[in-house]
Amino acid sequence: MSCLFEHSSITAALALAVSDLYKYHCRPRIRPDLTQRTAMQPTHILLALLTVTIWGLNFVVIKIGLAGLPPLLFSALRFVFAALPLVFFIKRPAIHWRYLIGFGLFQFALQFSLLFSGMQLGIGAGLASLVIQLQAFFTIGLAVLLLGERPLVTQLLGALVALAGIVLVAAHLEAKATVIGFLLVIGAGLSWASANIVTKKIGKVNPLALMAWGSLIASPPLLLASAVFEGPAAWHNAFTHFGWISVAAVFYQSYPNTIVGYGIWTILMRKYPAATVAPFSLLVPLVGMLSAAIVLNESLEWWKIVAGLLVLGGLALNLFGGRLMLALKARA
Known part of the structure; x- marks a missing residue:
C-alpha cells in the first residue's frame, strides 16, 4: 500500500511539474520581469x-x-537518457556556448560525478542529502561576490538558524563518512552553487531545452571519466547484471530528477534572488531522511526531528522575515 501511495504521489507531482514546464515553454515570449x-x-x-x-x-x-x-x-547513463531523444526535438537554447557548457559541466557532470563517487566511498544517503546543501550558502556567497546581490538581514539570520540544524545532523552522522567522500560531496555542493550563478547569468531561456542540452554536454566527459577510472571490466559487470532496479534508478535520475526538478529550479533561479531560492534546498535532507526511514528502514532519532525544525524555522525566516519586518515598520 505504501508503494502505491508513493507511486501515485510522485505521478501527481510529475504531472504538475510537466504541466508548468509546458506552459512556460508555450506561452508568448514576453520579456520576463x-x-x-x-x-x-x-x-x-x-x-x-x-x-x-x-x-x-x-x-x-x-x-x-x-x-x-x-x-x-551511473551518472553518465542518467544524462545520456535525459538528453536523448529530447535534443532531436528541442532546439538548442539561444545562449552563448560558454554558458551552455558551463551549465552542463557544473550543474550535471561535475556535481553528480562528485556526489555519486562520494556516496560510493562511504557517505550515506542521509548525510549526502545534508552535506550537499552547503550549496545554499555557497550560492549566497558567490551571488554577493559575482552578481552584487545583497541578501536581507533576515535571510542571513535564517541561513544561520538552518545551518544550526545541519550542524546538529552532521555532529551525529560524521563518524559514518570517509574524509574523501565527505570532501567530494562538499565539492558537489560548490559545483551546484556555481551552476546557480551560471543560471542567473543565462537569463531568458527555455528550461526544458537547457536541461536536455545541458545533459548532452555532460554525457561525453562522464563517459570518458568512467572508461578511464572505472574501466571496461566495471562496464561489463554492470551491464551483465543490469536488471529492472537499475533501469528504474536510471529512469528516475534522467526524467523526474533532471528534466522536471532542474527545469523548475532554473525557472525559480531566474525569477528570484539566489538568496531566496537557494535555501529551499535545505528541505532536501528532511525528505531524504524521511524517505530513507520509510524505504530503507533507517531510524528517525530525536535529533533529526530537532534539526528538521531548525531547518524549517530558518527557511520560514528566510522567506517571510522581510515581509514581517515591513509589517512591523508599518505599524510603528
Missing part, C-alpha cells in the same frame, strides 16, 4: 517544494542504484 523580488508567489513556493521532494527521494534512489552500477557510469 526581472525585478529582484524576495517574496515568492504561492504557486512558485509549491513548485519549489515539489522540486526538493523529488531531490530528497533521489538520494534513496542513488543508494539503491549504486548497488548495481559504478558511480561515474
Whole structure:
C-alpha cells in the first residue's frame, strides 16, 4: 500500500511539474520581469517544494542504484537518457556556448560525478542529502561576490538558524563518512552553487531545452571519466547484471530528477534572488531522511526531528522575515 501511495504521489507531482514546464515553454515570449523580488508567489513556493521532494527521494534512489552500477557510469547513463531523444526535438537554447557548457559541466557532470563517487566511498544517503546543501550558502556567497546581490538581514539570520540544524545532523552522522567522500560531496555542493550563478547569468531561456542540452554536454566527459577510472571490466559487470532496479534508478535520475526538478529550479533561479531560492534546498535532507526511514528502514532519532525544525524555522525566516519586518515598520 505504501508503494502505491508513493507511486501515485510522485505521478501527481510529475504531472504538475510537466504541466508548468509546458506552459512556460508555450506561452508568448514576453520579456520576463526581472525585478529582484524576495517574496515568492504561492504557486512558485509549491513548485519549489515539489522540486526538493523529488531531490530528497533521489538520494534513496542513488543508494539503491549504486548497488548495481559504478558511480561515474551511473551518472553518465542518467544524462545520456535525459538528453536523448529530447535534443532531436528541442532546439538548442539561444545562449552563448560558454554558458551552455558551463551549465552542463557544473550543474550535471561535475556535481553528480562528485556526489555519486562520494556516496560510493562511504557517505550515506542521509548525510549526502545534508552535506550537499552547503550549496545554499555557497550560492549566497558567490551571488554577493559575482552578481552584487545583497541578501536581507533576515535571510542571513535564517541561513544561520538552518545551518544550526545541519550542524546538529552532521555532529551525529560524521563518524559514518570517509574524509574523501565527505570532501567530494562538499565539492558537489560548490559545483551546484556555481551552476546557480551560471543560471542567473543565462537569463531568458527555455528550461526544458537547457536541461536536455545541458545533459548532452555532460554525457561525453562522464563517459570518458568512467572508461578511464572505472574501466571496461566495471562496464561489463554492470551491464551483465543490469536488471529492472537499475533501469528504474536510471529512469528516475534522467526524467523526474533532471528534466522536471532542474527545469523548475532554473525557472525559480531566474525569477528570484539566489538568496531566496537557494535555501529551499535545505528541505532536501528532511525528505531524504524521511524517505530513507520509510524505504530503507533507517531510524528517525530525536535529533533529526530537532534539526528538521531548525531547518524549517530558518527557511520560514528566510522567506517571510522581510515581509514581517515591513509589517512591523508599518505599524510603528
